[in-house]
Amino acid sequence: MLSFKKGAEHEVHRQLNRHSDIPLYQQIEQIIKEKILQGEWPAGTKIPSQRKLASIFQVNRSTVTAALDELTAQGFLEGNRGGGTKVANQTWSQLTAGPPLDWTSYVRSGIHRPNSMTVQEINRQEFTEGIIRLGTGELAPELLPYQQMEEILRRAPSDRLMLGYEEAKGSRYTREVLAEHLGRKGVRVSADSILIVSGALQALQLISIGLLKRRAVVLAEKPSYLYSLHVFQSMDMRLCGLPMDGGGLDPSVIPAVKKRHGADLLYTIPSFHNPTGKLMSENRKRELIQMSKRLSLPVIEDDAYGDLRLDGPPSSPLKAMDREGSILYVSTLSKTVSPGLRIGWVAGPEPVIERLADIKMQTDYGSSSLSQWVAAKWLSSGLYDENLSWIKGELRRRRDEALRCLETYCRGIARWEKPSGGFYIWVTFLKPLSLSALFEQALQKNILINPGTLYDKEAKYSIRLSYSYASLPELRYGILTIAELAGKLM
């Protein structure tokens, strides 16, 4: 996932022609000039560093320097105070009156917050060739069901596709399939009470603009995936963390928290929590439902990983215990089939679903009907279950290897718990160390980790280890290296 780069440093993807008569520096000059003349790099845009350009174009730094000097002489570029180079204000296009259009101020003044610098850096690095991704919360490419998907698509003609705009809640056919799917987990809802969304993240986005006032207070586990996002914060809502223990979040603290900070909504990931991997105990689930009732506190249950129980019987969602409609249930195909499909769903009280559906219509007129159709095929054909049990087997092997490596390399310097499902192991170092140094040094060794601080500002000595993406050898090498680096830093 590539992301917005603050300070607007940009990438150039263009091949040089090494067999051409035109010198390389002139080719580079030409490419950059085009970007400027076409308005892709407006006045004030900071261009990539010389080092970066040299690496992009695979040339010597002196070649880049020659190109930039030329462009500067022609008035296209100018040095800026920070020592970088930016697009000059006085290009030919600005000769006609008026100050240059200041896009930068637009980019800066938008309501929605940019991703944190760390998240941006991680998103960028994920696309680096050869990097070992120990933090990535997605299935490895080899766990994605390319073959089955091709099979489904190849059989397309036998069914009528859906190419028009869909109903607001999503294709009725897909919702009916989802209602059955949920029924098998004990979640009894009809198709009318289901909204199809473009992934679970969009559900959170819709909830933030659809159900809450500005300044509303959202409770969530601490740490939580929610802290790595800005969905609620961008709408001026406040997050408030709830402590967790072995059984997950402890509902008994909620009344005091509510009294002190207020509480308009509770967000929880009861099954295979992101980032701690914890599973909420059955007792705790019952207590949480009771508490939600007692305090009239609506709960969002994020069940993204719920189907990924690796040991023991499937875990049942909170929502299966909900008889009053106080739980809005959210889930997705991203962690079990394919994130690229962008299919998730929300189930809950019908008036709430209809409100969210109305906003969804106003936001993007519904999710891809192709994806909805494919999702229905997956869930109704038995393919989902078949694929799930295969994926679980693969995840189990990876988790066990990760645990073995932790045991071998990290005993005495960190603690962790064995997760019974999902993607994550939350590793906490036993002595203080600089996470940012660890992050940087690991990166130098081509290893990408997710610092705990993404999920809880105070988790300064923890990392989220993911076993869903890296291969077994990568897990071994990665964990060993992290252990060595951390040992030195502590």
Add this chain to the structure above:
Amino acid sequence: MLSFKKGAEHEVHRQLNRHSDIPLYQQIEQIIKEKILQGEWPAGTKIPSQRKLASIFQVNRSTVTAALDELTAQGFLEGNRGGGTKVANQTWSQLTAGPPLDWTSYVRSGIHRPNSMTVQEINRQEFTEGIIRLGTGELAPELLPYQQMEEILRRAPSDRLMLGYEEAKGSRYTREVLAEHLGRKGVRVSADSILIVSGALQALQLISIGLLKRRAVVLAEKPSYLYSLHVFQSMDMRLCGLPMDGGGLDPSVIPAVKKRHGADLLYTIPSFHNPTGKLMSENRKRELIQMSKRLSLPVIEDDAYGDLRLDGPPSSPLKAMDREGSILYVSTLSKTVSPGLRIGWVAGPEPVIERLADIKMQTDYGSSSLSQWVAAKWLSSGLYDENLSWIKGELRRRRDEALRCLETYCRGIARWEKPSGGFYIWVTFLKPLSLSALFEQALQKNILINPGTLYDKEAKYSIRLSYSYASLPELRYGILTIAELAGKLM
């Protein structure tokens, strides 16, 4: 498009078993009881009217009455002051302490505005069997390329699908195809300056939360599609209308408008404007570009219909004249291929595209990769152009028939202009009449029209006629009937 129904009246989709020993009224009782016990209809939910329930279940009203009486006696339902029936507060589930969770207040207090009642009514009626849709802005089902789509999917295996999360800006392959597609229209941008979105509407949504402050002022043609949405208004931005004439919007008024109301952004649909069908003249385009430069006013060009020129040579986008990057170009496959794909794009200055990409990632982690892949296939294979020329032929026939009918039935009572492309004819009645009466009376005759007031509060005597959806006989019958009704109402 079905939408949220204010006052929370809900639909029930469930078949009764007419061969069962259980009387129909008891079956209905059971279905409603389940909805309540499962929390789908929480306390306070207004249930559908008896008339509506009778029609849904295809039974006599007395059968419905018997079911509701039974449920009321059991304490599940109670009458409300308005004469309707709602779910009672004291169902067994509420016996445990605490006031019932008041979802309604959540539904009401969200930041994003609900769709207008008229839009909601239209969205609902569009799914009525046998309705003639004279206002609908989408291609008729028979104009959607089902066969070609199946063909594309059937060949899926020959290419590698993309099932993982994509880069923030969208699949590079698809963006490269788009860059070429845009190049053929004279829009010169590289793949780096393109963001793939889930339809043009999402682009507007991202711009609203990504580039503008609260209270920002957005200029737009008056009337405009933009007024039928709440994208900007929900974020506390203000719309300000610009007058149009035969050549489209007149840029010379902008300085005065800016002085008076401010101006942070201009939104325009230069080609085959929604709802008026107008095409901006070449002179006006040049003037607008100049004005944008002079006032440092960024422009969003919505080119949803740009490829649908029905007479004369293709119209070229504003963006093709933009050398300073002051235009953000937005377009979509919805009006030329399939709205269900939910694929649109934004092209513009790279720092702006990256900002929007970052927010897109935070909103839904990118668009369906399946849809992106299919979009690339369409645009790169020649299929797009082939299909487009067929669709244009069909639209031309429909437009010409609509114009003939207007000429025959509406001469003397209304005026309109012949659109040279797109989907719409803007019909203005020559004497005052009640649009809401026209809407209602047309609906009684099974004809759905889009009142002008959706696009401009002051367009009280206009309607947006669409020739993209209705068949030729429907156009004839529909326009004749509207003419008769309007004649009586004027």
